[in-house]
Amino acid sequence: MGNAKLWGLKKSPWVFHLAAAACNNCDIEILDLITPRWDVERFGIVLVGSPRHADALLVTGVINRKTLPRVLRVYEQTPKPCLVIAIGTCSCSQNIFTPSYNVVGPYDKHMPVDVYIPGCPPKPETMIMGIVKALKRL
Amino acid sequence: MKKEYSKKILDEINAKFPEVIIKIHSPRRTYISISREKVYDFVEFLYKEKGFRFSIATGIDTRDGIEIIYHFSHDEAGTYYNIKVLVPKDDLKIKSMTMLLPATDWIEREIHELLGVDFIGHPNLVPLLTAETWPADLYPLRRDYADEHKNIKIKKKLWEES
Amino acid sequence: MRRIVPIGPYHPLQEEPEFFKLIVEGEKVVDLEINIGYNHRGHEFISQTLTWDQIPFLVERICGICSDSHPYAYVLAVEDCAHITAPPRAQYIRTIIGELERIHSHYLWLGLAGHFIGYNTVWMWVWRYREPLLDLFELIMGNRNHYAINKIGGARRDILPEDYPKIEKYLDLLEKKNAMFTNAILDDPVIRARLENVGILSKEDAIAYGVLGPTARGSGYACDIRKDDPYDAYDKVDWNMIVFEEGDVLAKAKVRLIECNESIKIVRQCLKNMPDGPIETRVDEIPPGEGIGRHEAPRGEVFHYVRSDGSNMPVRHKVRAPSFMNVASNVVAVKGYSIADAALVLAAVDPCYCCTERTFVYENGKKKYSGQDLLKLSWEKTEKIKRRYGK
Numbered sequence: 188m189g190n191a192k193l194w195g196l197k198k199s200p201w202v203f204h205l206a207a208a209a210c211n212n213c214d215i216e217i218l219d220l221i222t223p224r225w226d227v228e229r230f231g232i233v234l235v236g237s238p239r240h241a242d243a244l245l246v247t248g249v250i251n252r253k254t255l256p257r258v259l260r261v262y263e264q265t266p267k268p269c270l271v272i273a274i275g276t277c278s279c280s281q282n283i284f285t286p287s288y289n290v291v292g293p294y295d296k297h298m299p300v301d302v303y304i305p306g307c308p309p310k311p312e313t314m315i316m317g318i319v320k321a322l323k324r325l
Numbered sequence: 326m327k328k329e330y331s332k333k334i335l336d337e338i339n340a341k342f343p344e345v346i347i348k349i350h351s352p353r354r355t356y357i358s359i360s361r362e363k364v365y366d367f368v369e370f371l372y373k374e375k376g377f378r379f380s381i382a383t384g385i386d387t388r389d390g391i392e393i394i395y396h397f398s399h400d401e402a403g404t405y406y407n408i409k410v411l412v413p414k415d416d417l418k419i420k421s422m423t424m425l426l427p428a429t430d431w432i433e434r435e436i437h438e439l440l441g442v443d444f445i446g447h448p449n450l451v452p453l454l455t456a457e458t459w460p461a462d463l464y465p466l467r468r469d470y471a472d473e474h475k476n477i478k479i480k481k482k483l484w485e486e487s
Numbered sequence: 488m489r490r491i492v493p494i495g496p497y498h499p500l501q502e503e504p505e506f507f508k509l510i511v512e513g514e515k516v517v518d519l520e521i522n523i524g525y526n527h528r529g530h531e532f533i534s535q536t537l538t539w540d541q542i543p544f545l546v547e548r549i550c551g552i553c554s555d556s557h558p559y560a561y562v563l564a565v566e567d568c569a570h571i572t573a574p575p576r577a578q579y580i581r582t583i584i585g586e587l588e589r590i591h592s593h594y595l596w597l598g599l600a601g602h603f604i605g606y607n608t609v610w611m612w613v614w615r616y617r618e619p620l621l622d623l624f625e626l627i628m629g630n631r632n633h634y635a636i637n638k639i640g641g642a643r644r645d646i647l648p649e650d651y652p653k654i655e656k657y658l659d660l661l662e663k664k665n666a667m668f669t670n671a672i673l674d675d676p677v678i679r680a681r682l683e684n685v686g687i688l689s690k691e692d693a694i695a696y697g698v699l700g701p702t703a704r705g706s707g708y709a710c711d712i713r714k715d716d717p718y719d720a721y722d723k724v725d726w727n728m729i730v731f732e733e734g735d736v737l738a739k740a741k742v743r744l745i746e747c748n749e750s751i752k753i754v755r756q757c758l759k760n761m762p763d764g765p766i767e768t769r770v771d772e773i774p775p776g777e778g779i780g781r782h783e784a785p786r787g788e789v790f791h792y793v794r795s796d797g798s799n800m801p802v803r804h805k806v807r808a809p810s811f812m813n814v815a816s817n818v819v820a821v822k823g824y825s826i827a828d829a830a831l832v833l834a835a836v837d838p839c840y841c842c843t844e845r846t847f848v849y850e851n852g853k854k855k856y857s858g859q860d861l862l863k864l865s866w867e868k869t870e871k872i873k874r875r876y877g878k
Contacts, residue, residue, distance in 0.1 A: 208526050212551025212632050215595065222614040252456035253524050283545055286536050287529035288465045289455070307633055308551065351567065353716060354779055378710070379697050381807040383792050396779070396790070403716030405779055428697035431815055454527040465532055 193268060196242040197322055199231030202272075203241035203265065207258050208290075209248025212308040213275035217245060225311050232318070243270040243318075249277040250297070251289045262298045270321055272302040274314060279303045331355065331404050334375065342367055353404045364395075364410045365420050371397055372426055377406065379428045384436040386467045390414050391442055395422075412442055421447035439466040514825045519818045534804035539565060539773055540639060542804065546791075547633055549806065552595060555588045556784030557791070557806065558637040563718060564791040565639050568778025571770060575762045577641035578719040583654075583757050584628075584636045585782070586750040590661065591620050592785035593743040596834075597668065600740065603831050604681050605866035609672070616664050619657050626650060641767030651758050658751050665751075669744045680872045682737040686832030688820045689734060696816035699809040700787025701746070702836045705739035707732040712783040724756040736835040772797070786810055786836075810836070827868040 206214050220227045221234065235241055238261045250258055262271075271294070276282045278294050294300050304317040335347060335355070345367075346358040359367055371377045377397040385392045395408040412419055421444035422429040433444045434453040441464045444450060452459070464470060508520040530549055534542055543558035550557065559581060566573065573581070594617045601609025621631040627646055628634040636642055646654075672678055688698070693706040703710055709730045713721040726749045731738040775797040782789050787809025794803040813836040821832045 208528055210548045210551040210554075212548075212554065215551060215632075219614065219618075222618075223611055224615065224618050249528060251525070251527060252458060253527070283548065284528050284533065286533050288470075288532060289527050289529045307548070308631075310631065350777070351570070354567065356777070378694065380788070380790055381805070381811070383803070383805040385794065385803045394792070396792070398788075400710045400715045403712075405716075405781075407779070426697075427695050428812060428815070431811065452524075454524040456524065465529065 193325065196268070196270065197325055199233070200242045200270070200318070200322065201233050201235045201240055202243045202245050203235055203238045203261075204245045205238075205247070205258065205261055207246070207248045207254040208251040209275070209277060213247040213277070216308045216311055216314070217247070217274065220311050220314065225315065227315065238265045241265050241269065243272060245272050245274055246278050246294050246300075247274050249281050249284045249290050250292065250294065252291055255291050255297070259297060270302065271298060271300045272304065272318060272321065273300045274304045274309060274317075276305045276307045279305050282307065331399075331402060334399070334402075334406075337375075341370065353402070354407070355404065356407045356409060358409045358411075361410050361412060361419055364408060365422065365425075367408065368395060368397075368422055369425060371406065371408075375399070379426050380405070382429065382432045382436065384440045384442065384466065386440060387411075391417065391440055393419065393436065393442065417441055418443045418445055420445050421450075423447050438464075440464050441467070509821070509826065509829055511826060516821050516824055516826065516829055519821050521814065521817065523814075530806055531804055534801060536800070538799045539801065542801070543637055543639075544635060546806065547635060549808065551632055552592050553588065553784045553786060553789075554633050555584055555636065556782050556789045557808075558635065559585060560780040560782040560784075560789040560791040561793070561804075561806075562637045562639050562780065563782065564778040564780030564793045565773060566778070567780055568776045568793055568795055569770065569773045571640055571768060573641045573719070574765050574768055576645075576764045577766045579757045579761050580642040580644075580646055580766065581637060582720040582724075583646065583754050584634070586753050586757075587620060587623070589750050589785045590747050591617055591624075593747050594620075596743060596785075597672075597740070600831070600834060603834055603865055604678065605869040606678070609668075613668065616661070619660070623654060623657055626653065638767060639773075640770040641765070643767075645766050646761075654754070654758060658755060662748070662751055665744065665747050672740065672744070676876050677869060677872050679737065680876075681828075681831070681869060682740060683735060684733075685736050685824060685828050686820045686835055687734045688816060690732075692816065692819045693734070696819070697812045698787070698816045698836075699812055700783070700785070701739050701742040702787065702813045702816070704728070704730045705742045706734035710788075712781050712788050716781060718782075720757055721753075723760070724753050726753050736831060739835050772799075784809060787813060825868075827864045830865050 204214065204217055219225065220232075238244070244262070244265055246258075273279050273294050277284065281290060281293050284290050302317050302321040304314055306313055309317075331352070338345065338347070338357070342359070342363065344360070344363070348356045348358075350356060372379065377399050380396040380398050382396065383394045385394070390411045390413040393410045393412060395410070397406045397408065398404075399406065410419065419442060421433055423433060423444075424446065430447075430449075431453055433447055434450060436442050437444060437450055438452040438455050452461075508522065509516050510518040510520070530545065533545060537545060543561060546557040546561050547554045594613050598610040598613040598617075601607065601613065624634055625631050627650060628636055628644055636644060688702070688706045690707045693703050693708045698706070698708070699710065707730060709728060711728045714728050729742050729745045729749065731741055773795045775795055777792065777794045780791045789809060790805075790807040792803070792805040793801050796802050817833055817836065820836075821829055824832060
């Protein structure tokens with residue numbers, strides 16, 4: 188069962204986009220990936236509406252106190268094995284928001300992260316490169 | 326042209342509320358200080374009779390107390406009138422403007438949770454921005470808020486369907 | 488029987504629950520509860536720990552879409568506090584970038600509104616013509632978003648004269664495509680049926696809730712900072728304020744589409760009349776005092792207030808984005824409409840608010856519909872209307 192999921196993941200990863208307290212820039216660049224210039228759907232990458240259908244989680248934003256329980260819940264709902272791809276400097280290392288009273292640490296403090304794609308925001312080409320590198324490693 | 330417009334309004338304010346202190350910072354920025362007891366009537370005058378638009382309110386923690394500044398915009402003249410009120414620290418209460426101006430609803434909730442001012446008469450003074458797990462007596466925008474409070478532990482709450 | 492429908496407005500693909508709670512009776516929405524705080528990162532607190540010229544970089548990350556408007560308003564606030572004027576060339580550069588950003592933001596909204604109604608073609612085409620604009624930003628300033636052109640006392644980078652023809656070429660392309668989008672959207676009977684008379688916000692409510700930007704101008708309330716309190720090059724060029732009276736989603740869409748044309752006019756005039764000279768003035772210190780800066784962002788008036796005590800860090804920095812007032816007005820705009828229209832009405836104020844969304848329909852505590860289902864309800868309504876028009 189695990190092998191079938193892994194095969195599906197490698198050939199056509201279905202991604203779920205999870206944003207926790209983001210400025211929306213990385214999120215817009217992720218949506219840009221579907222538009223005609225990059226068009227990742229021809230590679231089989233599909234944005235799904237529920238974490239239960241997802242092979243990979245694209246996480247953005249710096250987590251704040253209110254969104255932490257929800258983020259953890261989404262991670263629990265995603266069937267394993269799954270890839271967690273942290274997009275943007277905010278999700279890799281909290282960026283400039285470290286002094287704030289409302290932030291609770293970057294994503295790798297709360298869940299295992301497989302790929303880090305830094306940048307503010309990272310260009311869509313960088314994101315594709317990051318996802319491909321992660322898939323090749325599997 | 327626009328400068329004279331402001332002069333007419335300032336004359337009217339001086340006539341009706343002679344105890345205010347007016348400071349003109351630049352042609353389109355005026356700061357008016359008024360006491361806590363008179364500010365509700367003054368805001369009613371600006372909103373209802375002069376037709377100014379409420380922009381936002383700012384809360385500042387100063388040595389003498391918590392200063393609340395109500396920012397009003399006079400769109401035809403492009404001028405901002407900023408009403409300053411000082412609330413003493415040992416009696417942090419002021420009358421809420423929400424019933425008069427629905428636009429002040431959210432900002433009063435924000436000043437309440439980040440600075441600790443009580444708005445009397447507000448229909449729903451619950452926290453707006455901070456999490457449910459944030460302690461209610463901790464005010465981040467106060468100057469004596471210490472950085473060590475940042476590491477308040479929060480419990481991993483399971484998602485509850487309400 | 489009353490049911491509660493929690494719903495979120497902006498990206499159908501984001502994930503955070505209980506942002507808005509719609510209370511419905513049958514198919515009609517009777518009340519709305521708004522629950523925010525999922526994006527609160529404490530900018531005003533962090534501002535107190537940074538120096539004056541580090542803050543523009545912090546403040547542009549409040550929002551990624553109108554990321555030029557916050558530094559612009561902040562820089563105007565500090566210049567007001569210290570009584571500084573930027574040199575003319577810098578004023579023109581800042582105006583040009585502010586207007587190009589307005590075009591980018593309105594196109595973004597248009598694409599997402601198209602996606603909500605179910606017209607994915609609109610989304611793909613509009614975002615395709617947004618790409619050359621982002622390339623232009625990268626050419627001038629080095630980054631597609633978060634470009635950091637504003638600086639206390641002027642602009643950080645210059646627009647070189649050899650780049651003017653590239654900007655002109657893009658504006659020519661944009662004028663043609665804007666005309667195509669405007670006609671396509673306003674002439675299509677199905678889109679009109681979805682957007683017309685939906686989510687009406689009356690002028691009295693617009694004034695009582697203090698709404699701003701295209702949300703206010705679509706309800707007949709003519710307020711625009713660029714005309715009322717002009718700054719930089721806005722009073723040196725010739726342009727019109729666009730106001731419509733109806734107050735529904737179609738009026739707001741029309742305001743945004745036609746404003747793009749006005750922005751193109753402003754940029755062309757600025758490029759033609761660009762003065763020579765330095766792009767910054769020297770600023771040694773910010774004296775004690777207070778300052779207010781306002782800028783007409785794509786969504787409305789952005790307001791920044793700073794207080795200085797003469798040191799190198801602000802004592803207080805207050806930020807107010809226009810969505811703070813616009814989103815609160817949804818309480819009146821969404822009442823009386825169906826659930827299928829609710830997603831559209833909540834998105835019509837263009838919440839740049841980096842917010843939340845997971846939709847569930849609850850019936851006495853049991854889940855009935857999920858987030859994707861509500862989007863599908865909206866798409867189904869469009870299909871029904873299409874069949875009615877015989878398409």
